[in-house]
């Protein structure tokens with residue numbers, strides 16, 4: 583049924599055009615609506631276990647690689663037995679603090695420090711195969727970018743390996759990501775320093791920046807130290823890690839990366 587908006591009977595050719603106009607939502611009114619939700623103009627994502635499933639796609643392969651390196655460095659057992667011992671130790675110590683010491687002790691290794699060093703190097707330098715992002719990662723990045731939110735990734739690890747992961751995931755050529763920073767084990771660039779660089783580059787207030795990651799002691803703590811909003815994705819290798827104190831407590835916890843969009847923020851100005 584035609585709804586007359588002008589009060590005059592239209593000519594037949596005008597009918598369709600005026601009908602569409604009458605049904606269009608009042609956008610100005612929606613935009614101007616008052617809200618207390620923080621406005622987020624920039625999101626900083628962690629990589630491992632945040633944008634892809636590192637626990638399933640990388641961790642077993644990295645432990646196998648480390649097991650092989652331990653055998654080559656002098657443990658008297660075959661690589662399968664060392665791998666099984668590593669995975670047992672990993673279940674008890676998901677933060678990997680004592681895993682190498684535990685495994686060298688288990689096999690009575692003669693030179694535990696050198697073997698542990700070889701294991702750590704192998705673990706962080708395990709060659710990268712084919713990886714795929716979580717199903718929700720790219721839709722989230724693109725939806726934020728469409729709203730004018732600037733997306734960054736800050737990854738921690740061996741920069742050469744982290745770059746290979748990014749390439750395998752296709753994130754190096756993803757237009758919705760403005761820049762990727764590589765924090766390294768040698769602390770040439772820490773996560774906090776990378777966050778500062780992003781803040782300087784974007785000239786945004788801390789209250790306009792959101793950090794999303796899985797590790798309380800790393801990105802959550804660094805984000806909180808700088809006064810940014812923080813979201814923890816409760817998933818993966820470090821899922822069991824508890825915040826050491828209020829300085830590592832995230833503002834929100836989610837279980838799926840796609841849930842970021844459902845959080846109580848306004849996305850983009």
Ligand SMILES: [Mg+2]
Pocket residue numbers: 628629630631632795796797
């Ligand atoms: Mg991570």
